[in-house]
Amino acid sequence: MLKTLIEAFALISTWEVIIAMFAASVYGLVIGSLPGLSATMATALLVPVTFYLSPIAAIATIVAASSMAIFSGDIPGALLRIPGTPASAAYADEAYAMTRKGQAELALGAGVWFSAVGGIAGVLSLMILAPPLAEIALSFSTFEYFWLALLGLMCATLVARSSPVKAIAGMFLGLLVSCIGIENPGGVPRFTFGLTDLFGGIEPIPALVGVFAVAQVMRAMLTPEPPPLPRRKFGSIMAGQWMLTKKYHWQMTRGNIVGIIIGVLPGAGADMAAWVSYAMSKRFSKEPEKFGTGHVEGLVEAGASNNASIASGWVPSLLFGIPGDTIAAIAIGVLYMKGLNPGPTLFTEKASSMYAIYLMFIIANILMIPLGIAMIRIAAYILLAPRSAIMPIIMLCCAVGSFAIGNNMFGVVTVAAFGIIGYVMEANGYPVAAMVLGIVMGTMVEQAFVTSLIKSDGSILPFFERPVAAILAAMAIGALLWPVMVWVWRKVKPVRTGAAATSR
Amino acid sequence: MRLPDSVTGSFLVVLGAASAYGGWLLPPVPGQPVGPNVFPLVIGTGLALCGLAIVFGIGHTFEEAEELIPLEDGQAAAAPPPQGKFYSLRALLPPALLLFYVVAADRLGFIITAAIMVYVTSTALGAKWKLALPLAALSPFAIHLIFGKLLRVPLPAGLLPTPW
Numbered sequence: 001m002l003k004t005l006i007e008a009f010a011l012i013s014t015w016e017v018i019i020a021m022f023a024a025s026v027y028g029l030v031i032g033s034l035p036g037l038s039a040t041m042a043t044a045l046l047v048p049v050t051f052y053l054s055p056i057a058a059i060a061t062i063v064a065a066s067s068m069a070i071f072s073g074d075i076p077g078a079l080l081r082i083p084g085t086p087a088s089a090a091y092a093d094e095a096y097a098m099t100r101k102g103q104a105e106l107a108l109g110a111g112v113w114f115s116a117v118g119g120i121a122g123v124l125s126l127m128i129l130a131p132p133l134a135e136i137a138l139s140f141s142t143f144e145y146f147w148l149a150l151l152g153l154m155c156a157t158l159v160a161r162s163s164p165v166k167a168i169a170g171m172f173l174g175l176l177v178s179c180i181g182i183e184n185p186g187g188v189p190r191f192t193f194g195l196t197d198l199f200g201g202i203e204p205i206p207a208l209v210g211v212f213a214v215a216q217v218m219r220a221m222l223t224p225e226p227p228p229l230p231r232r233k234f235g236s237i238m239a240g241q242w243m244l245t246k247k248y249h250w251q252m253t254r255g256n257i258v259g260i261i262i263g264v265l266p267g268a269g270a271d272m273a274a275w276v277s278y279a280m281s282k283r284f285s286k287e288p289e290k291f292g293t294g295h296v297e298g299l300v301e302a303g304a305s306n307n308a309s310i311a312s313g314w315v316p317s318l319l320f321g322i323p324g325d326t327i328a329a330i331a332i333g334v335l336y337m338k339g340l341n342p343g344p345t346l347f348t349e350k351a352s353s354m355y356a357i358y359l360m361f362i363i364a365n366i367l368m369i370p371l372g373i374a375m376i377r378i379a380a381y382i383l384l385a386p387r388s389a390i391m392p393i394i395m396l397c398c399a400v401g402s403f404a405i406g407n408n409m410f411g412v413v414t415v416a417a418f419g420i421i422g423y424v425m426e427a428n429g430y431p432v433a434a435m436v437l438g439i440v441m442g443t444m445v446e447q448a449f450v451t452s453l454i455k456s457d458g459s460i461l462p463f464f465e466r467p468v469a470a471i472l473a474a475m476a477i478g479a480l481l482w483p484v485m486v487w488v489w490r491k492v493k494p495v496r497t498g499a500a501a502t503s504r
Numbered sequence: 505m506r507l508p509d510s511v512t513g514s515f516l517v518v519l520g521a522a523s524a525y526g527g528w529l530l531p532p533v534p535g536q537p538v539g540p541n542v543f544p545l546v547i548g549t550g551l552a553l554c555g556l557a558i559v560f561g562i563g564h565t566f567e568e569a570e571e572l573i574p575l576e577d578g579q580a581a582a583a584p585p586p587q588g589k590f591y592s593l594r595a596l597l598p599p600a601l602l603l604f605y606v607v608a609a610d611r612l613g614f615i616i617t618a619a620i621m622v623y624v625t626s627t628a629l630g631a632k633w634k635l636a637l638p639l640a641a642l643s644p645f646a647i648h649l650i651f652g653k654l655l656r657v658p659l660p661a662g663l664l665p666t667p668w
Binding site (some may be wrong): 175393423428 | 506507509512516519520523526527530531532533536537538539540541542543544546547548550551554555557558562563564591592594595596597598599600601602603605606609610614618621622623625626627628629630631635636639640643644647651654655656657658659
């Protein structure tokens with residue numbers, strides 16, 4: 001253990017890793033603070049750069065950029081009432097109300113401090129949860145993997161804040177995209193329409209860049225520019241945070257735990273964690289009437305929650321290759337590219353790399369405090385940059401980045417196509433995240449499904465025979481039926497209250 | 505771009521049926537009951553069923569309930585933008601520019617193509633020429649420096665090779 005820890009330290013204490021991490025932190029802070037540019041987009045645009053870095057430096061950039069972007073989304077949320085990332089949307093109003101009361105320092109300071117605490121709690125969960133789960137996962141057969149993947153996909157549709165039917169349809173669309181190409185059980189060209197470019201299938205990364213970045217530029221074309229940020233002088237940002245920590249330690253812990261759980265659930269990410277934690281904080285608060293008027297309690301809990309989910313989202317990603325959220329979906333792509341194929345054996349064969357990931361998460365979250373404070377102080381200047389100057393650069397990065405992934409122009413076509421698909425889906429209430437998970441997990445689901453079917457000779461029964469498989473199957477089917485139950489319950493409830501009213 | 509559910513649902517039914525049929529035509533692995541045909545068949549069927557459900561408005565209640573959930577509405581409410589007849593078509597500009605890049609980059613070279621892309625996007629978003637022109641002149645070189653020089657992505661030189 002000590003030896004691997006020293007090895008891990010040696011891995012991360014190279015100049016390449018240190019510079020990559022620092023640059024990615026600044027990049028994440030800037031992108032996250034710009035309204036409309038999400039943490040997922042920041043990470044997706046980073047992938048082409050990671051191509052040219054060593055494995056550890058590549059992961060370092062993703063870890064640093066995603067953690068920082070989730071925090072810095074709080075900045076425009078608090079100062080402008082426009083969340084920089086979806087993960088800050090849940091409490092942007094609350095933070096803005098605090099700014100109007102003259103407590104901008106306290107709101108932003110709580111953002112930095114509890115984000116960092118949440119991030120570190122998330123890493124601890126990753127360190128504690130992953131190895132024992134890896135032990136269990138070693139005995140998994142294709143049946144378990146199939147149900148696990150299906151459960152992941154179903155979770156993604158459950159937590160989507162839209163119609164579950166549309167979410168499932170989005171997931172199927174993603175799976176269908178993953179069918180394209182010759183990488184299938186028979187090795188025959190499937191849905192390629194004779195185009196050689198499609199033989200290799202649709203790369204997940206250009207698809208992600210299209211869905212998250214190009215679609216965002218498309219939306220910007222139709223929405224008015226956000227107002228500029230009023231310049232202001234900040235007092236001490238960290239003052240009072242220790243007092244808040246002591247006062248709201250229980251809320252903070254609850255936020256961390258909820259964030260960790262939601263992060264581990266496949267498909268549910270930081271934005272979901274923030275919504276749930278904010279609602280929970282309001283529900284269990286001793287002074288719920290203060291919520292919405294500039295009360296720091298919800299900020300503490302939700303801020304601790306969304307950053308905790310970032311690290312714990314890596315648990316299923318590293319163990320099974322099932323992404324915990326969209327950022328982890330990108331990270332999985334990078335892991336494969338760098339020869340760190342996700343799976344339980346990663347923890348035994350590449351233990352030092354795993355420790356290096358833990359260490360980088362911890363360092364990124366500690367680094368967040370000074371960099372975050374600096375960012376808050378200069379945010380007014382960065383937010384002066386007009387959208388018409390940022391979006392063109394994003395477009396260029398999309399074009400060059402998607403070209404760089406395979407050094408061919410088809411990547412750019414993919415980005416453009418998925419930009420349109422993402423835009424149309426979003427506009428019509430189809431959750432994009434569900435499709436992304438479908439694309440990323442498609443090959444794995446199919447492989448597990450077809451191999452299981454061949455093993456069972458076409459019979460369905462063996463899918464339920466092993467105990468773990470049966471439990472996972474029950475959970476997956478339950479997740480599928482859950483919306484139906486909610487629907488029935490909603491139908492029954494008004495009838496009952498109506499009946500009660502008439503009998504009275 | 506908001507289409508009625510019946511349109512998107514019907515599209516999904518057609519797409520699902522087409523992929524199920526396409527999958528059905530594929531040969532199985534020799535000597536096995538299943539192969540590359542099974543998965544598209546299952547997905548296509550599922551997609552078509554979802555499409556049907558959407559056409560009939562199943563699950564629509566969840567969407568309406570969802571629109572209430574962003575309680576205090578995180579986005580600052582802004583005045584509705586002026587709506588011309590072709591206003592919504594502006595959204596297609598970014599993908600169109602990307603396709604322009606695909607077609608033109610090899611002939612014109614990266615710098616020129618990128619400059620055109622930047623200028624058009626920036627102007628479309630409301631920038632004056634005072635901002636758009638210097639941006640279009642400088643940003644391609646900056647991106648080329650990062651991707652072409654540091655990361656060694658083979659960007660096409662075309663008509664205007666970079667000095668490095």
